[in-house]
Amino acid sequence: MKLPPTILICEDNFHNAWARAVRYVLRDGMKTTIGDTSELKPIRDACILVELTGNAIRQIEDRELHPQFPFRHIDHYCKGFTREYLSEYIKKPDNERFSYLYFERLAMYENLDQIRLLRERLGIQKDAEVVSNRDQAITWQPRNDLGSASPPCLQRIQIRYLGDGCVDVHLTWRSRDLYTAWQANIVAITDMLNREVIRPNQCRIVKLIDYSDSLHIYKSDKDAELVKPLPVSPQK
Numbered sequence: 052m053k054l055p056p057t058i059l060i061c062e063d064n065f066h067n068a069w070a071r072a073v074r075y076v077l078r079d080g081m082k083t084t085i086g087d088t089s090e091l092k093p094i095r096d097a098c099i100l101v102e103l104t105g106n107a108i109r110q111i112e113d114r115e116l117h118p119q120f121p122f123r124h125i126d127h128y129c130k131g132f133t134r135e136y137l138s139e140y141i142k143k144p145d146n147e148r149f150s151y152l153y154f155e156r157l158a159m160y161e162n163l164d165q166i167r168l169l170r171e172r173l174g175i176q177k178d179a180e181v182v183s184n185r186d187q188a189i190t191w192q193p194r195n196d197l198g199s200a201s202p203p204c205l206q207r208i209q210i211r212y213l214g215d216g217c218v219d220v221h222l223t224w225r226s227r228d229l230y231t232a233w234q235a236n237i238v239a240i241t242d243m244l245n246r247e248v249i250r251p252n253q254c255r256i257v258k259l260i261d262y263s264d265s266l267h268i269y270k271s272d273k274d275a276e277l278v279k280p281l282p283v284s285p286q287k
Contacts (some may be wrong), residue, residue: 055081057098063105066117070280093270103259132243150201156190170248176212219258227263230275
């Protein structure tokens with residue numbers, strides 16, 4: 052039996068972090084099947100931690116996507132992480148809602164606005180000039196999610212103050228579609244955190260850690276095999 056690999060990727064290029072992850076999963080990922088008996092999904096799977104720094108942060112904040120990344124409606128996707136969208140969404144009847152909405156889980160977690168609390172907590176870290184590893188927001192609701200056919204993929208967000216107005220962001224995922232979702236997820240969450248938490252505290256992201264328990268490519272995503280890293284200027 053082939054064990055699922057654990058892979059570390061350190062990159063200062065957002066596009067090539069994605070391209071490298073795609074190549075590693077296709078080459079080394081464990082072949083398995085996820086889902087349930089009603090919907091079997093063959094995949095290649097790996098546990099992957101991606102460290103993004105430098106120019107990768109700028110690319111994320113500018114909403115840049117690798118030209119071969121198949122999802123292109125990034126501006127519309129980012130709207131799903133806004134309070135305006137959420138205020139309209141919660142008015143919809145149950146049959147028009149998704150099984151979960153990330154921003155709803157974060158901003159309305161059992162009547163608790165975790166995003167506002169993160170903003171307040173980052174301000175406390177900055178004023179005290181003390182790094183805290185206690186400030187996090189979660190999405191998992193055991194009563195609703197254990198045994199659910201569609202539990203949230205994003206599990207946790209942690210923000211730490213590093214000094215001099217700099218922060219690092221940690222994202223933890225239960226499961227993740229690498230080929231069609233990875234870049235869009237990071238762009239939208241970073242956009243939301245900058246708007247709601249980080250920039251109101253006059254801070255900036257200098258490092259992003261993205262950890263996935265199961266980062267996978269579906270067997271049906273044949274075009275993933277065509278993904279290539281982008282050329283990078285030697286001056287960068």
